[in-house]
Amino acid sequence: MLSTREKYYQMLEKEFSNQEAIMTELINLEAIMHLPKGTELYISDIHGEFTAFDHILRTGAGNTKEKIGLLFGDRLTEHEKNKLTILVAYPKEALKDEHFFAHKDRSWFRKKIRQLLELLAFCSTKYTRSKVRKALPKQYAYIIEELMYTDTSFQDQAAYFDQILSHLLDLNQGVAFITALCQSIQRLVVDHLHVVGDIYDRGPEADKILDKLAKHPSLDIQWGNHDILWIGAFAGSRACLLTLLRIAARYNYLYEIEQAYALNLRPLFMYAEEHYQKNSVFKPKDSSNHYSIESRDSLEKVHQALAIIQFKLEGQLIKRHPEFEMDDRLLLEKIDFDAETIQLANKEYPLEGSCFQTIQADVHALNEQEEYVVDMLLASFQQSVKMQEHIQLLLDKGSMYLVYNQHLLFHGCLPLKKAGGFLPLKVENQSYAGKDLLNFFEEKIRLGCQKQQTDSSEADWIWYCWSGKISPQFGKSAMTTFERYFIDDQETHKEIKNPYYQYRDTQETCKMILKEFALYSPNSRIINGHTPVKVKSGESPIKGDGMLFVIDGGLSKAYQKTTGIAGYSLLNNSYGFQLVTHDPFDSIENLLHKQTDETSLKRVIDRELTRNMIKDTTVGETLQEQIENLTGLLAYQTKKTDSI
Structure with missing residues (x-):
């Protein structure tokens, strides 16, 4: 009976049928191994x-x-x-x-x-x-x-x-x-x-970027929090979908993504026109005036509708998942709608630009029209052919992190405790921290995209990855979107960063993180994105005494x-x-x-x-495995010949 190795060699013989072909390929691979690594x-x-x-x-x-x-x-x-x-x-x-x-x-x-x-x-x-x-x-x-x-x-x-x-x-x-x-x-x-994350949001032409990446011959992507948002919407998270559309309205490119992805936004615009008025708080940030006055006014109303529906859906989601420990973000429950004030941390704040006319007794419930609008938006988003192609590219080429050529790449952070050490996320009596935390979210993301069910448990976890307290993509205490819209006091806008962003300045922490991924080379580095480096304030992109780059x-x-x-x-x-x-x-x-x-x-x-040289790289590891397999095949064929 043939061994597993012998069966493998028989399969390999279909490609390399004689010893001359094997030796030619071995010489070729050995030569490649001694070329300098590519840039x-x-x-x-x-x-x-x-x-x-x-x-x-x-x-x-x-x-x-x-x-x-x-x-x-x-x-x-x-x-x-x-x-x-x-x-x-x-x-x-x-x-x-x-x-x-x-x-x-x-x-x-x-x-x-x-x-x-x-x-x-x-x-x-x-x-x-x-x-x-x-x-x-x-x-x-x-x-x-x-x-x-x-x-x-x-x-x-x-x-x-x-x-x-x-x-x-x-x-x-x-x-x-x-x-x-x-x-x-x-x-x-x-x-x-x-690409170390965040292809989407803020600017209008992410679709062109992804079209170009699809043609790139050698590519990997580490998902950023904004990429996660779009993946989450595709997986069926209505909160993710409303958030990305709200961001598009806020930064004045909603019409561009409507055209790029052939989205049907007509029900949304009709609903907003019926229920909302002009509101300067929701004026888009980009003042380039490349839209007509009517279009800008319409966008202002849509912006309000998207924000309010988003806050409702987020409230529903948080209530579905007590394990998220995010009850402090149920802000609609803290509003006095008659007085137009909100109670936060035992302090009352006046609300600016209030637009809460569609909120009912159950503050997180969508009305019948909103349910219809959201259903139409999600169907349009998931059925877009270009959207399907781009999300598939993100899934095929992307991951939460990557170890490549002895370097560690991830977009955001690895949540740490205040005293140092990895901060665990507890889910159903199991804890996930460090590398396991990244693997946990990657599993949820891939399973959520396979299911593509509206507000599935996996889709909800993808939303948590976007904005949760122990998310490696967010890495902050809270996402203060509501406060930035409605409360003038900037103290309420603060988002406290996870201790990671302080500890990553030390070699000790960088070495701890690299060890978590079995990287012990003195030449190994960590590459991050996510947090803009404030060069004007003298901040350096080089952290941890040269061990980490932002x-x-x-x-x-x-x-x-x-x-x-x-x-x-x-x-x-x-x-x-x-x-x-x-x-x-x-x-x-x-x-x-x-x-x-x-x-x-x-x-x-x-x-x-x-x-x-290439032999020192991740590609070199693959080539070395091929060399070992071909060397084994050569010995197998010689043994077969000698036995005849």
Whole structure:
């Protein structure tokens, strides 16, 4: 009877039928293991800002500019290097601009193509030819490879090179070929992309971000609290759904997501128009006035309707789950509706912008119209084809945390006790803390999305992950949304952070967290997002004496007044980490006009004494397993042959 291992080898033989094929693959894998590791880009808290996100990807977070500098050195002026950087990032726009490249004659095309081929070859040195081939556009892959690998120091080869180039230009393919070269360079400058949470909310174009991520060849996502909100709505949490729609109304992009996801918001608008009036408290934050007056007025009314329904649904949810220990957030029960005041912590506060006309004796009950509106909204949300595609992408590529190349990635926090140590969440006589807490919520999220039942227990737990006291995604005492709308006293707006955000400044805590995930390397790091780094106030994104990076620097325009910058990203190449600080990106037109990209400044965090190779990485672990399996298969086949 065959052993399990022998059965596995028989399956493997279908792909590698003879010893020559096995040895060829072993030689290939061993060679790959000794290539330098590819460059990884970490980015978080994108918050719907597609243009800024797209710019970071196109420029490799400044990595393209650095490679151009290393390759061309004194052969190009700084101005020429800047223009080449912009060309690689925005080839179509740069080639169309009459002032950016004023004289694009045949000689210019030949020179520029040679430069780009040299740069492409330079960016390809870390990769196998097969991997480079996959990054090339199909229509030009053969020609690019021929030109890249032709040695023009030999006369015959130089003539061959010039003939291909001349024929391309004779066929008027210069613009298309340069564009293809630039896009290939973009794909090779960064090997792997880590999105450390919060793709959604605050900005209007999360759908475009997810469309771009869906095409990315090497990607992982760690869910952020705002991503959890959208996943929760898809799983059936009505409270999550009303919250994300309210945020869209508050930040003035509700019409954009209605169009992007083909949502049916008509019942909501009709209901709001009937029951609510203009209310300046609910005026959207964005004052760009890109809507008509009628649309802005309508949005103000919808904003109120969404907020009130959200507070009702949250109250129902909290009452369904005493184990959440959130009775202090049943704020509708604390209102004196006649006096328009609320009692909080034995103190009475007047309410501003009151709009409680649809609240009944049972303050958390939805009226018949509200039930209908919410049902229509949820059905529209869950049935949206694009929504289904985007949530599936988040589930396929995403997780609560990731251990990758001996580094730990998670968006928010690991809740800690005031005295230190992991804070447990108690559920049905069982406690979850540290790594187990993250696993607990991931299980609820995946099961909730499988069920897709309205307000299921799993969907309710996803909402808790968005706003609960012991949530690793929220990490605060309470979400004071109600107070921020209705109470003028800012003392009531405070959200006390979990002790994690204090303790993460110490090496001791960072080491404790890394140990929880079996990470003992002195080179291991923790990468977080979630909390904007207040650069204007002197805060550093580097915590725990260099053991933890917080890369939320305010890519979202909503946070830039607080942070003073437009976000951080993090690069990790074979030599170590580099922190990139981004300035606000306004438009491609201004970039072409200035003819320089000043949106990022690299800061070397550490530099490894020895260069990291693929064998030292997570990918290397997989390749090593393949090598061991193939070595075993080779021995199995030899044994079979000898026994005949």
